[in-house]
Structure formats: structure tokens, C-alpha cells
Amino acid sequence: MSGEETRELHVWDFDGTLVNTPVPDTGRAQYERETGHPWPHRGWWGRAESLEPPLTWEPGPAMRDFVLLANRPNVRRVMMTGRRSKLAPRVMSILGEFGVFVDEAVFNSSGHDTFTYKCGELGRMIRRAGSSLERVRIWEDRAPHARGFDKFVRETFPELEVEVTIVQPSIEG
Known part of the structure; x- marks a missing residue:
């Protein structure tokens, strides 16, 4: 304005x-499914990766x-x-x-x-x-x-x- x-x-x-946006449980599963690797971080909401591909x-x-x-x-x-x-x-x-x-x-x-x-x-x-x-x-x-x-x-x-x-x-x- x-x-x-x-x-x-x-x-x-x-x-x-x-x-x-992906929530921790489904986002971690999607990350692992897409990359073949488990989510590499302890946190979720504070991580830029929670807002980056391969997540959708x-x-x-x-x-x-x-x-x-x-x-x-x-x-x-x-x-x-x-x-x-x-x-x-x-x-x-x-x-x-x-x-x-x-x-x-x-x-x-x-x-x-x-x-x-x-x-x-x-x-x-x-x-x-x-x-x-x-x-x-x-x-x-x-x-x-x-x-x-x-x-x-x-x-x-x-x-x-x-x-x-x-x-x-x-x-x-």
C-alpha cells in the first residue's frame, strides 16, 4: 500500500x-524417498532444506x-x-x-x-x-x-x- x-x-x-509446506514426518519421508538418504538434520522448521527441492x-x-x-x-x-x-x-x-x-x-x-x-x-x-x-x-x-x-x-x-x-x-x- x-x-x-x-x-x-x-x-x-x-x-x-x-x-x-511439508511437515516433519511426511517431509522427512519424502526427502528419503527422493534422495535415497535419510533427512540429515535434527531440526525441521529452522532448516532451509525443509523449503527446498526435492521437497514439494x-x-x-x-x-x-x-x-x-x-x-x-x-x-x-x-x-x-x-x-x-x-x-x-x-x-x-x-x-x-x-x-x-x-x-x-x-x-x-x-x-x-x-x-x-x-x-x-x-x-x-x-x-x-x-x-x-x-x-x-x-x-x-x-x-x-x-x-x-x-x-x-x-x-x-x-x-x-x-x-x-x-x-x-x-x-x-
Whole structure:
């Protein structure tokens, strides 16, 4: 957005929401199937390799909403992920493969757990939007996070309309 008042803030999670990326169990199995070698790392979400071929990804359950809302005026579009900032080039490249371009991409470099970090960032973005902001919409696949974001925004910014979409399939844990 350039020079327009932000009336709506749309915040999209990455993994399992905008893009169905491999999760550890299926991703490790796919890696081994494709390479003939077991996954060579202990971790998953912090590894760039979890977002690189031979692994594959596809549009996530919120992609349709993103496309439908892409040209709405006075909307600030933000992709906010729990992935670390060192993975920004891969995440942005994958989003670009699907024609997803956002006004801001936010990565977790806070050292906090994902929920705490995302609430802090939501507060920052809402304050930054200023008094013209009327509505906050959030898309998230982790049901406890989605419910927590709804509560956080309603309690912290009661003047705003809030709509949180728990995309399906969702994660309860």
C-alpha cells in the first residue's frame, strides 16, 4: 500500500495456511524417498532444506481467500510466520511461485515462542496502521493460536472489528 489509509489489516500465516509446506514426518519421508538418504538434520522448521527441492509444496487452504482479496483497496497485506528470518529468501520465493506478494513479510527473530511473537507483531502492526484502521482479519491453521489472536485483538483493541479464520485442516496442538 502506498499513500492510502489502511482500513483493513489482513494477516496470513505461511505454513499450512497460505502454502502447504511439508511437515516433519511426511517431509522427512519424502526427502528419503527422493534422495535415497535419510533427512540429515535434527531440526525441521529452522532448516532451509525443509523449503527446498526435492521437497514439494502446494497452495494452502487460505490461498483462495488471498487471491479473492488481493486487489481490495485500503488493505495492508502481511504474511507473518514463525519461521526465522534466515529463511526469508526461501519463503518469499515460494510465495512468488504462487503470485503472492505482500506489503510486509514478518519472520520470528524475537527468540519468543511463535504465539507470543505473533501477538507482539499484531500489536505493532495495528498501532502502525493508526486511527484509520477499522478491521483486522487473520488466517491461521493452528486453532489455539487463532483463538488466542482473536482474544488478544478484541481485548487490546476493542474498537476494531476482528475476524479470525481457522483454516481447514487445522492443527489443534
